Amino acid sequence: MEALKITGLSKIFGSGRLEVRALEDVSMAISPGDLVALMGPSGSGKTTLLLCVSLILEPTTGTVVFDGDTIYQDGWTGFDVRRLRREKIGFIFQSANLIPFLTARENVLFPQDLVGVKGEAAENRSHELLEYMEVAERADYLPALLSGGEQQRVAIARALANRPRLILADEPTASLDTARGKRVMDLLKKVARENQTAVIAVTHDARMIEGFDYVYHLKDGKLNNNI
Amino acid sequence: MDLAVKDLKRHLGRFLTTVIGVGLLFGTVMAMNGVYRGVVFEGISLIEALNPDLWVVERHRGGPFSEQSTLTEDFHYSVAAVPGVAQASPFITYPVEREIFGRSRRFTIIGYDVFGGLGGPTRLTAGRGINRAHYEAVAHKKLGVSLGEKLPLNHHQYTVVGLTDDITSPDDEPVLFLSLPDAQEVLFQRDNETVRNQRERLRRSLARNSVNSQEAARLLPALQSDTHTINAVLVKLAPGADGQKVARHIEDWLYFSVYTSGEEIDLMLRGRLAKARVQLLTFRIILLIVSMVILTLVIYTFTMEKIRSIAIMKLMGAANWVIVRLVLEQSLLLTLSSFIIGWLIIHNTQDLFPRKIFLTPLDEAITFGLALLGGLIASGLGIWQALKTQPALALGGH
Numbered sequence: 211m212e213a214l215k216i217t218g219l220s221k222i223f224g225s226g227r228l229e230v231r232a233l234e235d236v237s238m239a240i241s242p243g244d245l246v247a248l249m250g251p252s253g254s255g256k257t258t259l260l261l262c263v264s265l266i267l268e269p270t271t272g273t274v275v276f277d278g279d280t281i282y283q284d285g286w287t288g289f290d291v292r293r294l295r296r297e298k299i300g301f302i303f304q305s306a307n308l309i310p311f312l313t314a315r316e317n318v319l320f321p322q323d324l325v326g327v328k329g330e331a332a333e334n335r336s337h338e339l340l341e342y343m344e345v346a347e348r349a350d351y352l353p354a355l356l357s358g359g360e361q362q363r364v365a366i367a368r369a370l371a372n373r374p375r376l377i378l379a380d381e382p383t384a385s386l387d388t389a390r391g392k393r394v395m396d397l398l399k400k401v402a403r404e405n406q407t408a409v410i411a412v413t414h415d416a417r418m419i420e421g422f423d424y425v426y427h428l429k430d431g432k433l434n435n436n437i
Numbered sequence: 438m439d440l441a442v443k444d445l446k447r448h449l450g451r452f453l454t455t456v457i458g459v460g461l462l463f464g465t466v467m468a469m470n471g472v473y474r475g476v477v478f479e480g481i482s483l484i485e486a487l488n489p490d491l492w493v494v495e496r497h498r499g500g501p502f503s504e505q506s507t508l509t510e511d512f513h514y515s516v517a518a519v520p521g522v523a524q525a526s527p528f529i530t531y532p533v534e535r536e537i538f539g540r541s542r543r544f545t546i547i548g549y550d551v552f553g554g555l556g557g558p559t560r561l562t563a564g565r566g567i568n569r570a571h572y573e574a575v576a577h578k579k580l581g582v583s584l585g586e587k588l589p590l591n592h593h594q595y596t597v598v599g600l601t602d603d604i605t606s607p608d609d610e611p612v613l614f615l616s617l618p619d620a621q622e623v624l625f626q627r628d629n630e631t632v633r634n635q636r637e638r639l640r641r642s643l644a645r646n647s648v649n650s651q652e653a654a655r656l657l658p659a660l661q662s663d664t665h666t667i668n669a670v671l672v673k674l675a676p677g678a679d680g681q682k683v684a685r686h687i688e689d690w691l692y693f694s695v696y697t698s699g700e701e702i703d704l705m706l707r708g709r710l711a712k713a714r715v716q717l718l719t720f721r722i723i724l725l726i727v728s729m730v731i732l733t734l735v736i737y738t739f740t741m742e743k744i745r746s747i748a749i750m751k752l753m754g755a756a757n758w759v760i761v762r763l764v765l766e767q768s769l770l771l772t773l774s775s776f777i778i779g780w781l782i783i784h785n786t787q788d789l790f791p792r793k794i795f796l797t798p799l800d801e802a803i804t805f806g807l808a809l810l811g812g813l814i815a816s817g818l819g820i821w822q823a824l825k826t827q828p829a830l831a832l833g834g835h
Contacts (some may be wrong), residue, residue: 228811229463230691261829261832266752266827266828266829291754292755293754295753295754296753296754296755297754299754301752301753303832304832307745307749307831309749309750310447310746311440311443311444311448311746312440313741316438316443320750320753321753321754323438324755324756330447380832
């Protein structure tokens, strides 16, 4: 069963002469553990696709099937999308977007707190993830005191906290130098393989997609076949 | 996870500074409440403390506090003879400024019938009441004198035999109780030069009216101004007597105005204290509004600074209550802490103010209620902003 299947997905902003077709008839299927790269020029609809997949933005038409459940179909959604996001989707952003007043450890505890995992279980999971991301020794630091690479690794740990079925990563290496960017991508690959988590990563940088299972190109909202 | 507390802990310095700042503002609001209540309290404390059944004053005058009232002393006998009156006592009060032990002091002298009459000190903190017709005094402790000290007033010295703490003048000046004749003497006694000038003026006036010098010399002592005047007669009614009936009788037959103590208080509140009250009340309301606006802005700013974090939380699937709790809890913590700081400040400094700061639980409850309302309004605005924040903001778009 696919982790994610989208069919005929479109997103149109505005109407009439101001109409902008951000996504047009996009279809793809991703299995658990798949690593998918989305490439394309600025404004091609990459981020919009991530937002539509996670129903942060409501698509205009199409179908989104997540883990076997149809979560969106042509303007209808019968799902508690926030619950879906907190339980099954992990997000990694271009900048780490950690909550600034929480320490690294607390940033990883927070998504667990949202799904009711607290106490020792949550602490153990946080510690385990921060060790996995090799930032455990910085666990009690506020984000402002971490380097860009450390912040991004904490962000990945946070995204993994609730063992998501899907990770959506929006240019996770854009704010990092090549070496650190490569390291973050390697971590994503590791996560996908070891946890059977599907990963969709948006990137501009062709050097980062080595080892990805599928690479899709978006241009003017249309998806080309994967390479 | 208590996000509100974690955020405040991370910004403890800023939180404490804000709490102290807003707390000072609340302290000022409570001080204004206290000043307002204090002015009213002081304004009527003398009336409330003496509390006779009736005040008999000069006809058509709102005396003796709200307006000057002058009566001839002997009239208290007429009042005492009215059916239903158990006791009628002469009463005089006036402010003075005199040098006491090298320091200029303003105070109010009250003269009363020291042999069982009404109008004397109601509570002594030290010493005894006046029991001699002359040269004894009971002083309010704010006058700064001690038992046994001698106060020089005009040509005489008055021994402080008792101290009191419950009565101040309507202007919060300490009160000095004297016997009625002593109080009249201090008020009316002139220096020799003034007496000579007054006699000369009368002599010239008589001469202009063809009175010969021999006759003028005989008449002059009788033409001196009368010093046996008082400001009011205090009345205690006989048990079962109808106060209104007695008052009407005095007004109809003796041609005075009569007020109950309640009416005297009304006269003060509507007369002498009215402008001060309105002024203070207006200032109090403005200050309260300013405090609420500032508190609202502070809380709103606190929320808006976190709007990106809130977007991240929403993107991660945080339920609305998580965000509502964050904003509301922070707002309540800020409001409550500020109020407590303000409360502590004013309760620990109220005695340092030159005039009475009269703090009442009701005023404090109202101030807290309004502060809370401001906090809730600010929270409402913050929550509204937070809830309409698009999760996509976390991505830097939309």
